[in-house]
Amino acid sequence: xxxxxxxxxxxxxxxxxxxxxxxxxxxxxxxxxxxxxxxxxxxxxxxxxxxxxxxxxxxxxxxxxxxxxxxxxxxxxxxxxxxxxxxxxxxxxxxxxxxxxxxxxxxxxxxxxxxxxxxxxxxxxxxxxxxxxxxxxxxxxxxxxxxxxxxxxxxxxxxxxxxxxxxxxxxxxxxxxxxxxxxxxxxxxxxxxxxxxxxxxxxxxxxxxxxxxxxxxxxxxxxxxxxxxxxxxxxxxxxxxxxxxxxxxxxxxxxxxxxxxxxxxxxxxxxxxxxxxxxxxxxxxxxxxxxxxxxxxxxxxxxxxxxxxxxxxxxxxxxxxxxxxxxxxxxxxxxxxxxxxxxxxxxxxxxxxxxxxxxxxxxxxxxxxxxxxxxxxxxxxxxxxxxxxxxxxxxxxxxxxxxxxxxxxxxxxxxxxxx
Amino acid sequence: xxxxxxxxxxxxxxxxxxxxxxxxxxxxxxxxxxxxxxxxxxxxxxxxxxxxxxxxxxxxxxxxxxxxxxxxxxxxxxxxxxxxxxxxxxxxxxxxxxxxxxxxxxxxxxxxxxxxxxxxxxxxxxxxxxxxxxxxxxxxxxxxxxxxxxxxxxxxxxxxxxxxxxxxxxxxxxxxxxxxxxxxxxxxxxxxxxxxxxxxxxxxxxxxxxxxxxxxxxxxxxxxxxxxxxxxxxxxxxxxxxxxxxxxxxxxxxxxxxxxxxxxxxxxxxxxxxxxxxxxxxxxxxxxxxxxxxxxxxxxxxxxxxxxxxxxxxxxxxxxxxxxxxxxxxxxxxxxxxxxxxxxxxxxxxxxxxxxxxxxxxxxxxxxxxxxxxxxxxxxxxxxxxxxxxxxxxxxxxxxxxxxxxxxxxxxxxxxxxx
Numbered sequence: 001x002x003x004x005x006x007x008x009x010x011x012x013x014x015x016x017x018x019x020x021x022x023x024x025x026x027x028x029x030x031x032x033x034x035x036x037x038x039x040x041x042x043x044x045x046x047x048x049x050x051x052x053x054x055x056x057x058x059x060x061x062x063x064x065x066x067x068x069x070x071x072x073x074x075x076x077x078x079x080x081x082x083x084x085x086x087x088x089x090x091x092x093x094x095x096x097x098x099x100x101x102x103x104x105x106x107x108x109x110x111x112x113x114x115x116x117x118x119x120x121x122x123x124x125x126x127x128x129x130x131x132x133x134x135x136x137x138x139x140x141x142x143x144x145x146x147x148x149x150x151x152x153x154x155x156x157x158x159x160x161x162x163x164x165x166x167x168x169x170x171x172x173x174x175x176x177x178x179x180x181x182x183x184x185x186x187x188x189x190x191x192x193x194x195x196x197x198x199x200x201x202x203x204x205x206x207x208x209x210x211x212x213x214x215x216x217x218x219x220x221x222x223x224x225x226x227x228x229x230x231x232x233x234x235x236x237x238x239x240x241x242x243x244x245x246x247x248x249x250x251x252x253x254x255x256x257x258x259x260x261x262x263x264x265x266x267x268x269x270x271x272x273x274x275x276x277x278x279x280x281x282x283x284x285x286x287x288x289x290x291x292x293x294x295x296x297x298x299x300x301x302x303x304x305x306x307x308x309x310x311x312x313x314x315x316x317x318x319x320x321x322x323x324x325x326x327x328x329x330x331x332x333x334x335x336x337x338x339x340x341x342x343x344x345x346x347x348x349x350x351x352x353x354x355x356x357x358x359x360x361x362x363x364x365x366x367x368x369x370x371x372x373x374x375x376x377x378x379x380x381x382x383x384x385x386x387x388x389x390x391x392x393x394x395x396x397x398x399x400x401x402x403x404x405x406x407x408x409x410x411x412x413x414x415x416x417x418x419x
Numbered sequence: 420x421x422x423x424x425x426x427x428x429x430x431x432x433x434x435x436x437x438x439x440x441x442x443x444x445x446x447x448x449x450x451x452x453x454x455x456x457x458x459x460x461x462x463x464x465x466x467x468x469x470x471x472x473x474x475x476x477x478x479x480x481x482x483x484x485x486x487x488x489x490x491x492x493x494x495x496x497x498x499x500x501x502x503x504x505x506x507x508x509x510x511x512x513x514x515x516x517x518x519x520x521x522x523x524x525x526x527x528x529x530x531x532x533x534x535x536x537x538x539x540x541x542x543x544x545x546x547x548x549x550x551x552x553x554x555x556x557x558x559x560x561x562x563x564x565x566x567x568x569x570x571x572x573x574x575x576x577x578x579x580x581x582x583x584x585x586x587x588x589x590x591x592x593x594x595x596x597x598x599x600x601x602x603x604x605x606x607x608x609x610x611x612x613x614x615x616x617x618x619x620x621x622x623x624x625x626x627x628x629x630x631x632x633x634x635x636x637x638x639x640x641x642x643x644x645x646x647x648x649x650x651x652x653x654x655x656x657x658x659x660x661x662x663x664x665x666x667x668x669x670x671x672x673x674x675x676x677x678x679x680x681x682x683x684x685x686x687x688x689x690x691x692x693x694x695x696x697x698x699x700x701x702x703x704x705x706x707x708x709x710x711x712x713x714x715x716x717x718x719x720x721x722x723x724x725x726x727x728x729x730x731x732x733x734x735x736x737x738x739x740x741x742x743x744x745x746x747x748x749x750x751x752x753x754x755x756x757x758x759x760x761x762x763x764x765x766x767x768x769x770x771x772x773x774x775x776x777x778x779x780x781x782x783x784x785x786x787x788x789x790x791x792x793x794x795x796x797x798x799x800x801x802x803x804x805x806x807x808x809x810x811x812x813x814x815x816x817x818x819x820x821x822x823x824x825x826x827x828x829x830x831x832x833x834x835x836x837x838x
Contacts (some may be wrong), residue, residue: 003709078821081749081767107806292753318746320822327737330500334711339758348500387526388493401496401737404823 005030005415006046009379010392011038013061013369014353017302021370022393023296028059033415037371057381057409058395063322064123064359064378065116065309067220067261070138070151071099071129073112074317084226084291089161096129099162105134112342113141115320117419118377118405121312123148123260125282127193127221130166130178132174136181142188146413148363150259150374152193152220153178157204160195165250172207175404179215189217191257196222197233197246209251218257219247223281224270225262225310226293242266244273253277259362261311263301264294271304280307280362283354285328287313295336298329298354299344306307309359310351322359326351326400348397379410424449424834425465428473428798430457432480432788433772436721440789441811446470447478449794450827454832465755470770476800476828477814480786482741483542483778484535486639486680486730488703489557489570490518490548492531494734503645508580511734515548516582524553532560534739534838537824539730542782544568544639544678544701546612549573549585555600561607565832567782567795569676571612571639572597576623579614591626591784598634608636610676615641616665619799628670629701637676638666642700643689644681645712661685663692672696678781680730682720683713690723699726699781702773704747706732709787714755717748717773718763728778729770745770745819767816798829 003238007030029036037043042051072092079091094340099105116124116179124142128135128151142149153175157168167175175192177312192208194200212219224230224243233243240246244260247253258279263270266281274281283296303310310325311317317325318326326348360367366374383398384390390398399407411419426449430442448455448465454463461470498510518524535543543561547554554572572594576587585593594611600818601609611627613619631638643649643662652662659665663679666672677698685693685700691739693700702715721727729744730736735825736744743766751766779786785793802811802817809817818826830838 022659052738074804076744077810077817078813080746080820083753083764104806106766111804111806286750289750289753292757294757295754318817327496327499331705331708334502334708335714335754338711338713338724345500345502385493385527385530387530390497394497397499398496398737401499406825 001231002032004046004049006049006051007054007059007205010056010058011369012392012396014349016355017353017358018347018349020349020352022391022392024392027331028369030415033375035369035371035375037212037230038369047174054379054409057379058392059346059369059377059379060354060396061369062120062122062413063355063359063375063376064309064363064367065121065312065320065322066125066259066280066309066359067284068124069127070109070112071096071127072315073115074108077318078227079197080239080290080318084293087291090109093161093164099129099134102133102137103133105137105314108110109138109141113145116147117145117411119321120408120411121320121322122376123360123366125150125191125362126152127220128153130156130164132178136178139182139185139188139190143185146187146418148366149188149222150218151188152191154193154195155204155208156195158199158201158304160199168201168204168207171204172211173367175208176211179211179217183215183217186203192217192219192252194219194221196225196229197236197243198229202237203264204254205246205250211257212252216255218255218259219252220259220261221247223260223263224266227265227266230265242269242273244270248273249275261313262288262293262296264288264296271301271306275305280309282309283329283363284311284313284317285325285332286318287316288332290318295332295337297343299346302350307358308354309353309362323403325399326355329354352396352400375415376410377412379382380407381409382407421451423465423468424469425461425468426473427470427480429475429477429593430788431477431815432813432830433768433776437768439768439771439812444809445687447788449834450498452794454772454788454790454792454794455766457788459583473798473828476798478788478796479781479815480775480788481541481795481797481830481832482774483728484540484731484739485544485678485699485728485778485781485784486703487543487733487739488546489531490515490526490546491734492534493527496737499709499737507708512580512583518548518550518553521552521556524556528557528560532564532566533678535566536564538737538740538832539827539830540741541795541832542785543781544569544610544781545571546639547572549575549583549590551597554597558601558604558607558609562604562799565606565837567785568607569610569639570607571610573612574615574623574627575614575618577618577620587620587626590623591617591630594627595630598630599634600633602636611636611638611671613640615639615644615648616655616662617648621656624665624669624671631674633670635674637674637678638671639678639680640666640677642682643685644683646684649684650755661688663689663691667692667696669798680732681707681712681715683707683715690720690725694724696796699728701728701730702748703730703732703736704744704751705737706735707736707751710735714751716755716762718754718765726777727773727779728781729774740780741774742819745774748773771819773817794831794834796831797827799826800828801826815828
């Protein structure tokens with residue numbers, strides 16, 4: 001016997017990159033956690049199934065955050081006027097150092113995971129720290145909440161502060177233990193996480209490449225994050241023509257899951273390689289402004305077939321809310337088109353697509369409410385003025401522009417109500 | 420007998436443009452609505468006065484919003500991917516047209532004023548619409564709540580859609596009736612509001628100049644808002660060398676209160692004139708991105724002595740929250756310095772100063788908590804993690820970066836608890 005649930009309300013999700021589907025006063029039927037269909041009336045075959053009515057509220061897909069740093073969560077919304085080097089050396093690296101203390105990690109990761117749930121992020125790709133134990137706690141907490149996640153124990157063995165700099169062999173051994181322990185997880189899975197080329201030796205990266213093959217595990221890293229990083233990567237890896245090639249050469253493309261955060265100044269070769277491996281580039285609007293390195297050319301990369309998701313990039317970004325990054329992605333595209341007029345403005349529909357259907361595709365059939373997709377969904381409301389009711393799509397736009405967790409009236413993960 | 424109140428808590432306000440004053444676990448004494456002093460212990464002369472204890476929460480000055488459009492409030496967070504012309508013609512002008520209906524105006528202005536109070540904006544300079552009756556309702560609602568305000572019946576007699584285009588004489592007569600009726604207001608006062616040079620005839624502007632003199636009333640307008648506007652102003656007023664000169668020539672500088680919103684591409688002459696008349700320029704970070712026209716060079720204007728406040732500019736801006744514009748002013752300065760490296764990054768302290776002490780100076784002694792200032796104040800909290808308590812200044816920064824009305828635990832206006 002399958003389990004059927006029926007919800008009535010307005011429904012909005014991305015049909016394609018450019019088009020939002022909008023169903024008014026409709027019924028969404030969920031069978032064993034999967035969307036079965038959307039109907040104007042309850043089909044006869046479901047007569048007798050109780051209907052939960054969300055009135056004028058809007059049912060949307062839950063959000064996917066493709067790049068964040070869970071351990072930096074305690075630092076969100078602080079030191080936002082610092083520039084990158086000061087921000088890392090004085091604040092962020094010392095904070096990451098504190099995750100050698102399991103009690104601190106426990107408290108910080110509990111707060112982080114609760115905030116994800118409150119804000120409807122049910123799929124996340126996140127960095128941990130170099131600390132195997134603390135990062136294990138993070139993966140276990142996410143798994144327990146049922147969040148779909150890729151979580152990385154960070155690798156860094158060069159150009160890093162002493163308290164975060166690993167010995168190469170130990171970094172690889174620790175990573176293998178981490179993979180062994182968690183590769184069988186159901187929802188929160190491990191991912192290889194070389195911090196970025198400037199902090200990783202060639203030996204470390206090739207060692208990780210062997211682990212990628214042995215455990216069939218993907219990779220996340222910061223990719224072409226700034227002009228400095230792109231140049232430094234080429235200087236440190238002179239036999240690679242671009243940042244992305246470093247990871248390809250190391251064997252880190254082979255599982256097919258590759259997540260490159262930022263990707264702001266990609267060369268033609270970066271674009272070709274990322275596209276070839278089917279990897280994701282991640283725009284992190286707030287972060288990219290706060291540690292200002294430039295603005296990703298989202299519209300043109302997307303037109304060239306690069307899959308782009310959105311990331312909160314806490315704590316360079318100040319908030320776990322992926323939906324606020326939707327609004328800010330549109331804003332950044334306007335700034336970019338002002339300064340570099342060959343860049344097109346991203347529409348709200350395109351930005352919402354990045355945060356849901358596109359980002360969700362990294363995790364399987366989620367991020368949409370079309371039949372066959374997991375019912376990972378949020379019910380949003382409390383956004384209209386009584387004297388000027390909003391359409392369902394307008395409700396979603398205002399939510400992304402200025403909503404908060406109080407506007408999320410219900411949360412469903414795999415069809416089950418949570419939060 | 421004077422009325423004394425004492426509050427205990429942490430206290431943060433702008434001492435100067437670059438420096439925040441931070442008092443931990445201190446006592447602020449308020450006498451007849453005015454700050455009398457801040458003390459480590461309650462002075463003997465106040466023994467027996469009860470102390471309201473705000474614990475680890477932080478007392479800060481209330482915010483001043485120097486540029487917004489109350490009638491556009493119903494449009495906040497919508498159509499944010501439209502560009503300026505479409506946004507005005509298709510959405511914003513038709514919405515302003517609806518303020519010919521008093522019932523609609525009543526509902527919209529009630530919601531707007533409630534949102535100001537909820538978000539701690541106790542001083543506001545706002546546009547109304549061309550409609551005398553509706554704008555009168557707005558001024559009365561603000562007065563009733565005790566909000567310090569300058570409210571303008573908009574004037575536009577050229578280059579405007581028919582339903583918003585006034586006949587010159589009628590525009591002036593209507594404005595004079597508006598001034599007559601409200602010039603005696605205690606807190607919410609009228610201000611002349613020619614929309615901007617492209618929608619105002621010379622005859623209208625000079626007529627307003629006469630009213631400015633007769634009623635000793637100030638002026639707000641959009642000033643050097645975009646390259647297009649600056650050029651168009653010079654084309655339409657060929658005997659003026661810059662946008663700002665138009666208002667000077669028309670006699671609109673004489674009361675000493677002049678508010679120029681945006682001021683993004685000022686010429687040397689614009690800067691000289693605005694500085695000479697002691698006027699305010701208003702940065703509206705979200706709005707300036709949403710209807711992208713460029714980024715105000717805040718750091719260099721401020722260094723040249725221009726008084727700069729912040730504005731929410733609803734509904735080009737998506738939210739009435741001035742505090743969120745503090746964080747965004749820092750962000751915009753980073754983007755500007757990235758693209759135009761001669762521009763300096765604005766610190767959090769500088770942006771907070773713009774939103775409080777500098778913006779507040781337009782209304783008198785408010786925007787600070789130093790002795791002699793009105794106790795127009797907010798108590799903020801609920802922003803720290805238990806495992807990593809924040810300093811008072813950090814609390815304020817996080818509030819501006821990601822706080823909401825729920826983080827405002829108490830509101831004081833002229834020493835009285837409200838909201």
